[in-house]
Amino acid sequence: MSFARASLWTASSTLIKILGGLVIVKLLAVTYGPEGIGLASNYRQLITVLSVMAGAGIFNGVTRYVAQYQDDSQQLRQLSATSSSLVLGTGLLIAFLLLVCAEPISQGLFGDRRFANVIRCLAFLQCGIGWANLLQAKLKGIKDARSNALTIIVGSLLAIPGYLACWAVGGYAGALIGLAVVPSIALLPALFFYHRRADNLLGPLLPGWDKAMAARLLKYTVMTGITAVTLPVAWVVMRHQLASHSDWQAVGLWQGVASVSDAYLQFITATFSVWLLPALSRLQEKRAIAAEIKRTLLRVIPVVMVLSFAVWLVRDLVIITLFSSKFMPMRDLFTWQLPGDVCKVAAYVFGYLVIARGSLRAYLLTELTQFILLLVTSHWLIAEHGVLGAVQAYCVTYGCYLFLVIAAFFYWYRK
Secondary structure, eight states, X not given: OOHHHHHHXXXXXXXXXXXXXXXXXXXXXXXXXXXXXXXXXXXXXXXXXXXXXXXXXXXXXXXXXXHHTTTOHHHHHHHHHHHHHHHHHHHHHHHHHHHHTHHHHHHHHHSOGXXXXXXXXXXXXXXXXXXXXXXXXXXXXXXXXXXXXXXXXXXXXXXXXXXXXXHHHHHHHHHHHHHHHHHHTXXXXXXXXXXXXXXXXXXXXXXXXXXXXXXXXXXXXXXXXXXXXXXXXXXXHHHHHHHHHSOHHHHHHHHHHHHHHHHHHHHXXXXXXXXXXXXXXXXXXXXXXHHHHHHXXXXXXXXXXXXXXXXXXXXXXXXXXXXXXXXGGGGGGHHHHHHHHHHHHHHHHHHHHHHHHTOHHHHHHHHHHHHHHHHHHHHHHHHHHTHHHHHHHHHHHHHHHHHHHHHHHHHHHHO
């Protein structure tokens, strides 16, 4: 499948996923108001973390090795069996911890132990999230953007009635369970498309074990763990610094402009895991890798620049449509946020080379670089300019980060 067709399928599925998520959040907000949304915020963060870590966080590794070993059926079957074992084992371990600690977790998330049964249901649903992610990672590895996109589309469409059914049966607690059903229900279409498209090629899902393959995959567990610790911590520190300097309204303005970036950038970055990662994983010669990165940059960066400029032009309409007139002060923040988005996407093209190579040391260095740059620039700029300093720190961070990864790439290429 061509890059253009892969991008079209990915963009379509991303749009449906975003719209489906907005509908569910809207339903929760209309039914239970700001208090209901606020009470669910920590629980939603837990679901996000489980979506990343369920299945030991090996999914980028699975995509890489499926792409790399497409012509080696023995390695593919070892990969399939070992990844199934890791996902099964991790899912059972997380489920055990959630079941045993349901009441204290409920107390920590909601300030009340009466939602312990929600946590117990989550214990089982997160297993579905892990298996759905595994199957989609395999489909990405063979560049089957169509099947992967249809999995996301069907899963998003099933999520809405799934959420409504949970809410109808269980009220607010049922709605919370429904929020966990949203990512886990993707397992149903993932199983269908996997068995239809890739079962013979990638092997059955029966668990097995290969020590060497497990060692390769577990490097990606460490990478995922690093990502889960570094940048989220930096964002938390920046939020509290901004709240101390200004107030939580300023934090809300910053989070508002950041959420706009997250939404439109998904249409670009979602293609990376479907197309760029498998492509880089199959290449071995430096000249071919450099050509693929150049080709990707020439395709992606003009699109990001056009999209970001379009967002800047209609920023007032975006603010009114997605938020309210109370958020109008954030219109001036787009001037710094959007150039930062362009630099971030360009830098991530080079970052996917690190993932494709499976270089743990280089990955740790890139994550720590972003972490340190964000903390240093935000400490300085927020103190000087408040909420404007937060977006300035974002822009400066990814401008510097892009310069550093380009320099590192040329050093690696000429070595």
